[in-house]
Amino acid sequence: MTTALLDVDGLLASAREKTGLTDFGDEWFVEPLRVLVTALRSEARLSELGLALTRRRLTALLADRLRLRQAQSEHPAILDEEVVVAAEICGLPRTGSTLMHRLLAASPSVTSTLSWETSYPLPFPGEGPDAAERKQRAKDRAELFLRMTPEFGDIHTIEWDGPEEDVILLDRTFVSMSFDSFYQVPTYGLWLRAADQTQAYRELREWLQVLQWQDPSRRGKPWVLKSPHHLTAVDTVLDTFPTCRIVMTHRSPAEAVPSYASMVTSICHQYSDDVDPVAIGRYWRDRFAATLREFTSVRARRPDRFVDVRFRDVVSDPLAEAVRVSGLVGVPADREALSAYLARNRAQRHGSHTYTAADFGLSEADLKRDFAFYEEVVP
Template sequence: MTTAETARALDVDGLLAAARDKTGLHDYGDDWFVEPLSVLTNALADEANLSDLGLDLTRRRLVASLADRLRLKQLQAEHPAILDEEVVVAAEICGLPRTGSTLLHRLLASSPEVTSTLSWETSYPLPFPGESPDAELRKQKARDRYEMFLEMAPDFGDIHTIEWDGPEEDVILLDRTFTSMSYDSFYWVPTYGLWLREFDQAPAYRDLKEWLQVLQWQSPDRDGKPWILKSPHHLTAVDTVLDTFPGCKIVMTHRSPTKAVPSYASMVGAISSQYSNDVDPKAVGPYWRDRFVTALQEYAVVRAARPDRFVDVTFQDTVSDPVGTATKVMGELGLPADREALEAYMERNQEQRHGSHTYTAEDFGLTEAGLEQDFAFYEKELAS
């Protein structure tokens, strides 16, 4: 697929029109999102080397995200009470990818005292026409999508356990703002990633709050329950998270980057190979090394200014004593810990199949010695 062909297929005006045609709706509300969408589509055309299948899937994905923006604005207009929903976020679990954050998130979310974004609803957050309150149509589509994903990337489940109906990262909601770490994880788009480092993500987080409002509005059983959310993406906007959600704490999961960075590079390689037949693993590693060096440096600045908004968890503690660690975190968040629910989740977790994937830092253009030097500032903090 040539650059010119990809650019035509991902023309922003064409995508906007396609979503309007798909929904019969026209009001996108504030069009701030057009800038990130334009940066992303330019990078996809110039850098991503999309296959024919990759281009088709990507165009569908972008149109679907735009269609959801249109539907959200329509639903808010029809039901103004949605915007009156009070969203209370107790925690955003951050940390580098591959630091135990997924296990911690699913443990904390198992408590009946809190709520979290679920995988099926991050994929299909808005009611289908005529749908019953149990959302069975959306759940079925999510199951089908999950099965298709595993067919395309059969080894991915060995790297990261997927639960179509379990807690999932709220960054998937942010994908609809086109300011998301998902995009440079799924595609080779370094220009987009560099741009995102400098972009003010405040409008995206205002949108995220609106998505949480609409999910809460659809589920009365969430009334009064604080949200426990999670994504490494939030490391790119720590100040913005804390400003958007007063009272929210950052639960920072810690693991040596010499382990975490090659592990994430392995995951990115598995994902991006679905969309391109030309993925260079030795470029992927240095790219994410640089991204995470920047993210951790910026996190350190925010932490120093707002130390009361952070909770620390080590990978070793999460792995060696998951229930005890989760109980401690809940206490630091001022929330009750239901040990029975935590232990029940761990039983389910042990029953799930966990494969293994083998890789080295050198597979991704890195060395352990180089990573130790690059992240020495962070390793020093971990040791203190």
């Protein structure tokens, strides 16, 4: 098998054949797709299995684009859905952002993207409103992922039916941190950091409209979302969602960077037999330094749109911190629901995430030096 099987025109044709649909709408997404495919072919060192999985995944993402346009054409009311985003929870990995997201999303007064629907956001033909087929596929997919990468569960708790990062919806724009997290594609990551993501975020809104349209009980509820990807486009997030506030979870990058490098290394092994942990560690050190510099710049210009959360506060009293943040972003805090989630979260914890900075060609002293600019502004 050869990476020649991975080409943009072939992927577009496969998606059309798979769905029987032809209209992608505005084809602006072809540029980021070409950048990604070029990097996958030249840098990712895909294994035979990795190539097969990647081709299947990219085809499925393109098929979802076709199905989105069909749904909007057949049901124009989708585009009338009013989406109100109360918060995008950001922060580097291992900073308490996932816990904060799942706590806030536990309230019945808000809504969030669920893991199964980020993977399968549109109904399959003939599927009922209970989304039974999509839920079963998502459950099976989560179980397969953990079998392929069992250590991932020690890093990030997977709940196939629980709140998950909305960046997975952005995967369908091919403008997403998912790709350089799953593959060794540094040139794609460099392109992403410089890209204008306005069109991608417009489509994120469209995906939220589709999810809300499918479940009318969500209407009137503010969305609480989360992903570190949004640090690559902070201004764009705030411009696209005028009611949104960025909830930034803060912890020393000297701890966060090696942790994320460990997770990325683990995932990359699914797709490549030739994974370079040192290159991955240094890539994410540079990547996060650049995104945090942009974050601090935007935060200085638009301070009223940010809520700061310290990792130590999330750890020491998560209930109180979630109540505080809820008030600042203007959503109700349901203490009973928050307490129920905390109890479930404690029961889900297992294993330990073991790594050192040196495993990835890094040192704590160098990381502290490289991120001194950020440490100085952490509240």
